Amino acid sequence: MYQFGPHKITESQVFFKSKYCLGLVNLKPITPGHVLVISRRVVPRLRDLSAEEATDMMLSAQKIGNVVEKEYQCTSLTTVIQDGPQAGQTVPHVHMHVIPRKIGDWANNDDIYDELAGKNKIRVDNEERLPRSEQEMKEESDMLRPFFTSIEE
């Protein structure tokens, strides 16, 4: 079991492990393949990470982004840290969103930021965003895990 801010994360949600970070599938992804890179240490802000931890987070996002962009048939990535509550952070544990993007996924490209802020801009495919079941998250995580060589701890 891991901690993501106040939330308990089961091993089955974790598809990537590096020295300082974990890759998690998302409870409420805004688009297919929207995943999170979190620090192993439970600290709220990017500034709370050491240089090694911050570097590891970026390198982890790079590796994870390469995989999700391809596996979800996308052609770009939105890679975002909402660093503090006024920037839209809702879980006080530093994390990077890795979101595969493709042509026409939102009517206006930057609508994704409203969606991230929970304003429920409807994606062009009109899909509703509901919390996913553990089983659904496990299946996605099981699909992604084999793409990575993880550091076990």
Ligand code: AMP
């Ligand atoms: P932020 O608003 O930038 O703090 O992002 C929080 C992210 O965490 C959102 O994408 C949520 O869907 C996601 N989230 C919240 N609770 C969980 C959870 N238990 N497991 C996985 N992702 C979660």
